[in-house]
Amino acid sequence: MPQTTRKITFSLPREMANWVEEIAEQEGISRSALLREALARYMDENEWQKTPPLRRTADTRAAE
Numbered sequence: 001m002p003q004t005t006r007k008i009t010f011s012l013p014r015e016m017a018n019w020v021e022e023i024a025e026q027e028g029i030s031r032s033a034l035l036r037e038a039l040a041r042y043m044d045e046n047e048w049q050k051t052p053p054l055r056r057t058a059d060t061r062a063a064e
Contacts, residue, residue, distance in 0.1 A: 012020065024034045 020031050020034060024031045
């Protein structure tokens with residue numbers, strides 16, 4: 001059965017990492033769940049950024 005998730009590793013400043021851990025604990029959710037929710041909200045608020053870069057390039061060229 002294919003995996004439905006993919007692991008991505010990245011670094012955060014210590015203060016931000018501490019904040020993520022504190023908020024996740026307060027909310028009773030995992031760090032992954034908190035960061036997924038934050039990214040999903042960011043993507044919803046910035047709809048244009050969800051378009052893959054190659055698509056944006058093709059759309060820009062087509063408009064010229």
